[in-house]
Amino acid sequence: MRRLDIHLRDTDTFDTVIRAIRAADPIDYYVIPLEQRDRKLINVFLRDESGQALMDNLYTCLEDETEWRISLIPIEATAPKLTEAQSSSQNPKQRTQALREEIFNDISLGATLDRDFLILVALSTIVAAIGLNSDSVAGVIGAMVIAPLLGPILGFAFGAALGDRTLLYGSTRTLVVGIALALLCSVLISFMIPVDLQSRELISRAEVRLDGMALAIAAGCAAALSMARGQGAVLVGVMVAAALLPPGAAVGLFLGSGEWELALRAALLLALNVASLVFAALVVFRLRKIRPRQWLERQDATRAVFLNLGLSVGFLTLCIALIIILDLGARISIG
Template sequence: MLLKSLKNTLDGVLNIQHETDEEGTIREIYDKTPIRGNNTWMLICSAMLASIGLDVSSGAVIIGAMLISPLMSPILGVGLSVGINDKEMLVASVKNLALAALAGLIVSTFYFSLTPLGEPTNEILARTQPTLLDVLVAFFGGVAGIVSISRSDKSNAIPGVAIATALMPPLCTAGYGLAMGKFNYFFGGFYLFFINAVFISLATFLIVKYLKFEVKHYLDKQKERQVARIMGVILFIVVLPSVYFLYNIYKDLQTKKKIENLIVKDFAGRNNEILKWEIANTDSLNVVKIYSVGNKLEEGLVGHYNGVLQKNSLGDYRVKVVQLDVSAEDVQQMASQITNNLTRDFLKTVEIQKLHSQRLDSIHRQEAKVYTSGQATSDLKLLFPEISKAQVGEMVVASEQQKQDTVVLVMLDWQSPQPKPGQSKQAAKLNAASVREHESRISSFIARKLNRDSVQVVSRF
């Protein structure tokens, strides 16, 4: 009873068959599979953007190339066609995928043949040595992709799948290898692309079978059995290399872990600081390079390590220690010195910015003073023709609480305006009310111009 209840609970949580739109899924994948028209332009732009992103090591540009790449649909089409036994869709999907891969290689090879940069960036190097994690990303990305497309209410998971599986960048890395004549880069990049394509297709096939899509039947049963056998052989041929690649990846990881346990950890325990270690593969031998600082190597230590490798079925590996002529203390001292230099440079930058700010404030104050002495008189006389003379300056005053304050003092000499026709000189004279009104306006004007709070205006006649 408990097991049945648990099964029903899991079935309710994991079951996606009731949300599946079989006809819509097949139609959407089939319609987007052909590489022609808009898809061709999108493919070219995606390959060019990915190549530029790899060349300048720009993650943002590479992500943009992943989002617009139309490579996902033919790959999903391969898995779907095998799952529903549709020979025509399989042929069309494989043909369009091959065409898209060829176009991506041509565009990226053309770009890297012309670029003035062309150095192997970190983004390029990251796609030349696929690992087991890349296989898992491709598989689960493919599961997410087909589940998203098969839903009756479409989701926005496809862009995330495109970014996660990253189909175009490894293909462009292969193009970089062709353009530069570095065939290990070509095989590494194309190998990663192949892994992604195979395991996305495999994930699609498995989900299609899980969702029980209707399998295509033929009137001629013999032909149907023949098509089924052909599909099975094709699936076996496609999956078999990926199993071999997966085995090689697993084997390489196990070998690296074994060397680390046998050699690297023992070497680090001899009071030697390891800066880094790597395995350099050659045609005849594989060299385990250890870059170290610290104590002088014991005589015969490298030979001892080679013997350890020989006893543990790693006879085609040899140890090479690169001993740098500095001690561990020197390395720590250099690191400390670099840190101190960076801190000092930062403080110096802050001090320079502070001095620069102080100088700007001084310049602004000088500019205010220049305005005070030079332009205030002409501006005031222009605004108030009745002023015959204007003087603007600063005055320090003390309040009853013995606090000092700086006040802008404006001294004005007023003259009576010229009488209008028919008006007497007495009538044309300024009255006290007019002067007070002018003083208020002048005070506001000077305060705004000089950005000061305290302005005192004194008038004389």
């Protein structure tokens, strides 16, 4: 359940807003008069499944007005307890989903290129590089948890789903800068410590298999679905499963030690994971019907989604071909 606070001017639009609220069949709503005589505050207790439709209707009602604001507040509990008739929806099979505005706020924060993002990337790269080189599973897992690279990937997919070019391009910039910083840090670390090519954790990041793509796609689906349902806590497990930073740190360590073939394999693993995550997130956001409010914006978003899906499929196909070629080459050399 959520509470929607609508702060607006007392004009003819007020009655239209009230009708939109009633049409959404809320659990309850009330109007609060304010000190300013020309303003009112409406508190609406929403059912989970009716929130997005009401938000879209309110945007339509108020788009020609000025000086209005809508605030969305999650409700943890109420007293007295809601009866089953009050809490159940008209469609009991309706899936729980966060509002578009809630998802946008959560994802855009994770896709922002700021000082904290850069510091986290640098620190997680240091932890990953040392963990890989010392064959420390705990260190590698710790780097996966604190690495923030999943945020811009979800931001890219969500920006495409909404046709939001600002979020799309901003997430791309954040991801590129994050990966470049991780490579730079890991290369510098390779000059400071001797790279141990006997480390199983390090060498495993140069092993690229098709089951890794399946794992990344499953992790991407889980990440997008958890964001769509407003369950961001699940992302910690997804970060571990996606394993974005360790391959990036491995690329830098291999480059610094002159192991070009191993660096290429680790880079292929990193690219495969990123493409798989983007592809999976795009599909999930599309299936969950996350799209813009306006019809024309929906057309742009649809084109952006299918364009990026096509690019992702093409890149995944290229990665699969490279994996098969590398495997064949390895088998021929062994034979």
